[in-house]
Amino acid sequence: MSRQSAIEIAGVSKQFGDFTALDHVDFKIQQNEFFTLLGPSGCGKTTLLRMIAGFETPTQGDILLNGKTISDSPAHRRKINTVFQNYALFPHMTLAQNVAFGLENLGWAKGDIKTRVDEMLEMVHMAQFARRKPDQLSGGQKQRIALARALAPKPEVLLLDEPLSALDLKLRQSMRDELRRLQRETGITFVFVTHDQEEALDMSDRIAVMGHGRVQQIGAPDEIYEAPENRFVADFIGETNxxxxxVTALDGDTATIHTALGIDVTTTQSxxxxxxxxxxxxxxEKIGLETQAEDETREGTVVSRNYMGGFTHYTVEAGGVSLRVSRRNAQARADRxxxxxTVTLGFQPANARILGQ
Known part of the structure; x- marks a missing residue:
């Protein structure tokens, strides 16, 4: 039996004057799912998040929470909380008071508030800082308190609007693990907005890739990366050649293409x-250097080399075509x-995908 949808976006469009921010968007977010809206600036992902939160209303279509329409419900009546990019903590309050604020507004009993605040501060590993003010915290600590405050009222859905963008690289990486842990422990549906492909691939159960106001593809991270449905998705997610x-022949889900490299490749198509x-x-990373003879091969010349720690990235010219190749660095390589x-380029046809123009 499939899980009930937490959020359903049903034929939603949004106009700002003559500008179409969203164009007939349809999809469902499952309960207890870590779901990511991924796309470049201006693709409509933040507009969609704001409509789920209740800060914007659809021009057309409907938004449902657990099967009930919420399109006309004000934000404060939705069991949905948001963690903003700037955290929006109250500077004059202690951390415990920040976490308690929403519970007080909801009319929780004092004893229940204290119990829940202690529980949430413990969950985000900030119990020892309960009496501090936000200006005494690091960026990562502020984010933990913002998460605790948003999770304290037990919302049905938690929205996260690019919450990692202000953090440095090391902290972003550790906070990804923290967010994933919190989502698993609470069982709350997380809807995460980002333009960072690595964040999306690392944390998500499913990803909706958005572009030009539409959902271009929805799927698990490996599906999105390995089997893009169009050129936009292939180009936006990671790097590709x-x-x-x-195309000279079609056979169901496969096709044969005569490429600019001068070789024919038969593989999956979209x-x-x-x-x-x-x-x-x-x-x-799917292209090998000095690959085996049974693969599709072509000689080329290395024109650039960039060492990046775990990988070295090469640009190789072959038959008038420029290709990017990534090679994992093994310890003490003798074949630098x-x-x-001059190198031999090759790839297995199953690792390539044919896209319509």
């Missing part, structure tokens, strides 16, 4: 309905590749 070509121009998408070297 696009090879122009001509959006190709007839022979003609198309694009082959292949991730840099330098700019100017």
């Amino acid at each position: 696009f090879l122009d070509g001509e 959006g190709v309905t007839a022979p003609g121009p198309a694009v082959l998408s292949i991730r840099p 590749i330098e700019v100017g070297d």
Whole structure:
């Protein structure tokens, strides 16, 4: 039996004057799911989050919470809380008072408030700082208190509007684990907004990739990355190489494309309905250097090399085509590749995907 939807976005559009921010968006977010809205600036993800929260109303369509429409409900009547990018803590209150604030407004009994505040501060590992003020905290600590305050009233859905963007790299990485832990422990549906593909891939149960006011694809992180449904998704998620070509044969979910590299590749396809121009998408880490003979191979010349710790990234020119190749760095490699070297490029056809133009 499938889980009931926590949030349903049903044919939602949003106009700001002549500008269409969202264009007939339809999808469901399951209960107890860590769901991410991912996309570039201006794609409509924050507008959609604000409509779920009740800060904006749809021009068309409906939003449902646990099967009941909330499109016309004011924000304070929705069992939905939001953690904002700037945390929005009250500077004159202690951390315990910040966490208690929402519970007091809801009319909780004093004893229940104290119990819940202690519980939440313990959950975010901030119990020892209960009497401090927000200006005495680091960015990561402020975020923990903002999370505790938002989770304290036991909302049915928690919205997170790019909450990691103000943190440094190391702290962002540790807070990803913290958010995932909190979501699992509370069982609350999290809806996370970000433009950072790595964050989305790392934390999400499912991702909705948004672009041009529409949902381009929804799926688990590995589905989104390994099997993009169109060029927008392939280009936005991670890094990829696009090879122009001509589809010469179609057979169900596979097709054969004659690529600009001068080789024919038969592999999975998306959006190709007839022979003609198309694009082959292949991730840099899926291309091997000095690969085995049974793969599709082509000689090329290394024109740039960038060492990045765990990986080295190369640009290789082959047959008039420039390709990005990523190679994992093993300890004490004896086969170091330098700019100017001639290499053999290759990839397994199953690791490439044909996209319609």
